[in-house]
Amino acid sequence: MVQLSLCDWRNYLDSDNPLASALMAKMNIAKEDRVKVKLECLRLLSGFNLSQAKLRLLSGVIDTYLRLNLNEQQSFEQEFEALLPARKEKIMELTTSWEEKGIMIGEQRGEERGIGIGRHGLLLELLSYKFKELNKEDQEIIKTLNTDDIDELAKLIFELEDYQALKDYLVSKSQTQKDGLN
Secondary structure: OHHHHHHHHHHHHHOOOOOHHHHHHHOOOOHHHHHHHHHHHHHHHOOOOOOHHHHHHHHHHHHHHHHHHHHHHHHHHHHHOOOOOOHHHHHHHHHHHHHHHHHHHHHHHHHHOOOOOOHHHHHHHHHHHHHOOOOHHHHHHHHOOHHHHHHHHHHHHHOOOOHHHHHHHHHHHHHHOOOOOO
8 A cells, every 4th residue: 555645746756657747746745845746747747648538637636636725826827837838838738628627517507507508508599599490409419519619600600691501510510529439
């Protein structure tokens, strides 16, 4: 059995094991080192050639076990800005997917509580206003669109001449999703 809280995170800075870079977040960390450790964990993780799914999983471990308070988060952002552009970009790739997922979850919870309608809801409102005959099947397809497709369709709404153009767009997106699953 290994008690991570007894391990010194500095001993793993040169590890070539991606899991070690994530588990550093659970090791013995002095309060004043928390920002540095989180940055080091993400920096190390961003250097590994792993699938996006594995990177998301490991960055999620880091985020779960090393949550920064508001002051620490501000310090983290300042230190992050001092990194080289290429390294910053790789680290941003790790965190962006989590932020997008958080936004989507927040929007869904807001919709469930009646607090807001979120991206999907807003787009449905706009499309229903423009195309009075928006049917339930098309509404369900729109609800399954990812964030990028929602943003794309929101911009296209002004270019769609008629309901058939919207249906053609939805068919193409639906087909793309099916192809991605196969």
